[in-house]
Amino acid sequence: MAQLNNVTPLFKDLAKVEHEHNIACKECSLYRLCLPLGLHSNDLAQLDKIIKRSQSYSRGQALFSSDTPFKSIFVVRSGSFKTTVQASDGREQVTGFYFPGEFIGMDAIYEQAYKSSAKALESSSVCELPFEKLQEFGATMPQLQVQMMSRLSKELSGDKTLMFLLGKKTAEEKLATFLLSLSRRFQDRGFSARDFQLTMSRGDIANHLGLAVETVSRMFTRFQDEGLISLQGKAISLTDQDKLKQLCG
Amino acid sequence: MAQLNNVTPLFKDLAKVEHEHNIACKECSLYRLCLPLGLHSNDLAQLDKIIKRSQSYSRGQALFSSDTPFKSIFVVRSGSFKTTVQASDGREQVTGFYFPGEFIGMDAIYEQAYKSSAKALESSSVCELPFEKLQEFGATMPQLQVQMMSRLSKELSGDKTLMFLLGKKTAEEKLATFLLSLSRRFQDRGFSARDFQLTMSRGDIANHLGLAVETVSRMFTRFQDEGLISLQGKAISLTDQDKLKQLCG
DNA sequence: AACGCGCATTGACCTGGATCAATTATCAGT
DNA sequence: ACTGATAATTGATCCAGGTCAATGCGCGTT
Secondary structure, three states: OHHHHOOOOOOOOHHHHHHOOOOOHHHOOOHHHOOOOOOOHHHHHHHHHHOEEOOOEOOOOEEEOOOOEOOEEEEEEEOOEEEEEEOOOOOEEEEEEEOOOOEEOHHHOOOOEOOOEEEEOOOEEEEEEEHHHHHHHHHHOHHHHHHHHHHHHHHHHHHHHHHHHHHHOOHHHHHHHHHHHHHHHHHHOOOOOOEEEOOOOHHHHHHHHOOOHHHHHHHHHHHHHOOOEEEEOOEEEEOOHHHHHHHOO | OHHHHOOOOOOOOHHHHHHOOOOOHHHOOOHHHOOOOOOOHHHHHHHHHHOEEOOOEOOOOEEEOOOOEOOEEEEEEEOOEEEEEEOOOOOEEEEEEEOOOOEEOHHHOOOOEOOOEEEEOOOEEEEEEEHHHHHHHHHHOHHHHHHHHHHHHHHHHHHHHHHHHHHHOOHHHHHHHHHHHHHHHHHHOOOOOOEEEOOOOHHHHHHHHOOOHHHHHHHHHHHHHOOOEEEEOOEEEEOOHHHHHHHOO
């Protein structure tokens, strides 16, 4: 696991990465964040063969929805996605945002059916992992199973944190927490923790945090007035991360 | 998997089950709901050996908390538990209630540390599964890994549903949904879907649903006035399940 | 450059559920 | 059976954040 200490810039050239659809796992800039971490190189080569590296999805396009038959889980390769669950009356909840190296669709394993849907927030691409094959491989690659469980557990843990946020935090705390969560994830991917793009709409943010769009908008202007952030359109800059951290509770 | 079709009463004698701490998995009344489902009998025998069948926990006693070193995941054997996450300022969120056959502690796998804590709601007992051993066994029992992933995924899926509840539902919808969720789980365990005990306090319910105790109390009295439920203390009876279902949204 | 459209902001007002406060049950321990 | 502590109910009031409405902005299209 020496790679973990060997932190290098992940995206020397984002545009280049976006077009290298058929790059092998071991050459992939996301390797450090991704499923194959810890696999032996011959196992990795096998895994490589079953991964379908998809063409890109454009803004708003669905990766899957609740009526898509379950076959695969996905890893974001470039861009970003949102997942939602919806009730029969049309209400929907944005359950998460997903960035490169993050997994989508793991909640479908149990029922062997997607009960949520996933949409691209911008021009994005994914690696598709056929679940049945993944299961087969698991029998001979215990390390792969460990990685999968670890991923599942990580998401579970994140969901508990979100439940706390939804159930107990104020609008101010929710938004501060959200911004710092994005920041941390961008940083993990070799981007700036301070300046980044909000690829999702205000509406998506509000929905995800259990707030109204207007509240998010007002809170953004307040954070700006107080010098915590600077915002133009979708570009945000966290100008006072320490104070933001204090607001999280 | 013929067992799935062979539904028999699970708890002929609850008191008896509670005291049979060392009953083997294949004799256990929870077998149908539990991890070993689908394992070959010699694998099962092996698994049996590593399971620690604990003495019982009394009301309020902690199964683990965030400072307990992570070693095991747990399956409820009898009774019930709640799990909570808490912030440094003392606020806490009840993230779930757990009944016989349900797993506790899976969100700790990723960080190899419990970030939540679990407390018994009544006199209860668990089966303790040492995680390291479970990993070892996984290498030779792919079916066990499948079961584990399936469990993790199930909880993930439930969490998404809860996020919707917390983010989008009204107090009325929250409570109706909660009661029916309990009802369904009791039914799965061979108990009445109509009459059961609320082993958790009103405070726990309120906290879990992102409400104030007073709101839960008022809603309970309203549901009673409208003839949807009948409540005395912790004993509840869902007298109009259909109408409750309509209230869920 | 003018148009159209969805997204975002801002203001005014309203309300579901929180908070505060006061009883009243429940129940565990002696 | 008594008793103190804790949990639950009920009522009165308040407010964070939702809803409604109007306007403004950015951006892709022709």
